[in-house]
Amino acid sequence: MTKLLILTDIHLTEATQTIIGLDPLARFQEVLSAATRDHPDAAAVLLMGDLTHHGTPRQYARLQSVLAACPLPIHLMIGNHDRRAAFRTAFPDAPVTDSGFVQQVVDFPHHRLILLDSHDGGDHPDGFRSGILCPDRLAWLDKALAGCGTRMPVVACHHPPFCVGLPGMDAIRLQNEDALLSRLADHGAYLLFGHIHRTISGATKGVGWSSFKSPCHQAPIDFVTPDSGLSIDEPGGYGIALLDRPAQITIHHVDVGLETTTMSDRTSQ
Numbered sequence: 001m002t003k004l005l006i007l008t009d010i011h012l013t014e015a016t017q018t019i020i021g022l023d024p025l026a027r028f029q030e031v032l033s034a035a036t037r038d039h040p041d042a043a044a045v046l047l048m049g050d051l052t053h054h055g056t057p058r059q060y061a062r063l064q065s066v067l068a069a070c071p072l073p074i075h076l077m078i079g080n081h082d083r084r085a086a087f088r089t090a091f092p093d094a095p096v097t098d099s100g101f102v103q104q105v106v107d108f109p110h111h112r113l114i115l116l117d118s119h120d121g122g123d124h125p126d127g128f129r130s131g132i133l134c135p136d137r138l139a140w141l142d143k144a145l146a147g148c149g150t151r152m153p154v155v156a157c158h159h160p161p162f163c164v165g166l167p168g169m170d171a172i173r174l175q176n177e178d179a180l181l182s183r184l185a186d187h188g189a190y191l192l193f194g195h196i197h198r199t200i201s202g203a204t205k206g207v208g209w210s211s212f213k214s215p216c217h218q219a220p221i222d223f224v225t226p227d228s229g230l231s232i233d234e235p236g237g238y239g240i241a242l243l244d245r246p247a248q249i250t251i252h253h254v255d256v257g258l259e260t261t262t263m264s265d266r267t268s269q
């Protein structure tokens with residue numbers, strides 16, 4: 001079974017900082033440990049951006065210290081809370097395009113995983129920013145999609161290219177949404193994204209998609225308030241993409257920290 005473990009929106013802070021009272025590093029360690037303990041046979045771990053909260057060298061150094069103990073290959077993306085230059089300094093071996101964007105292709109037997117860099121290039125103290133895919137990044141994506149062959153394209157982008165019904169997050173989605181959506185639709189690609197901090201799935205203009213919760217703080221179900229900073233303390237978690245069948249991707253979501261005793265009740269299903 002080909003499994004990909006998916007974590008997103010780690011938001012590592014300085015050692016003394018918490019987010020709504022939660023310690024992002026402790027939460028990340030708990031979720032990553034649970035994922036790799038329960039799925040040691042996974043092919044890799046994908047981290048889909050917002051690796052840090054402010055993109056500082058010290059925060060990336062804290063991330064390095066956790067990842068050094070991870071027993072599986074790791075593929076890294078950046079999100080709006082990251083800073084591309086600081087990331088590249090901290091992770092000089094992370095693949096980038098010829099233009100320096102944090103994008104790469106990872107091929108599996110039946111799937112091509114295409115990782116995108118949707119950071120808008122700004123240096124934003126608060127991090128609450130929409131995303132963009134410039135012509136350079138889109139041209140790279142076109143080549144990656146064209147080279148899929150018989151593999152199913154699975155594209156990961158930190159920012160979603162559409163609204164999901166949460167006004168605060170919808171305001172900071174991918175700006176040039178049609179440029180990405182049309183390419184995904186043309187190639188039958190499946191879309192993975194983070195940014196929202198919530199487990200959501202759906203389909204837009206023929207493109208199926210899944211988003212994943214953070215190990216740390218989640219977005220509340222609030223379909224009214226236009227505040228990008230709303231957060232709630234719900235269990236952290238990760239995703240598992242099963243990639244063992246041609247032309248199919250299956251997504252599972254795991255909450256961490258809940259009761260995990262398995263019981264059998266044949267009357268309830």
Ligand SMILES: [Fe+2]
Nearest residue numbers: 009050195197
């Ligand atoms: Fe985030």
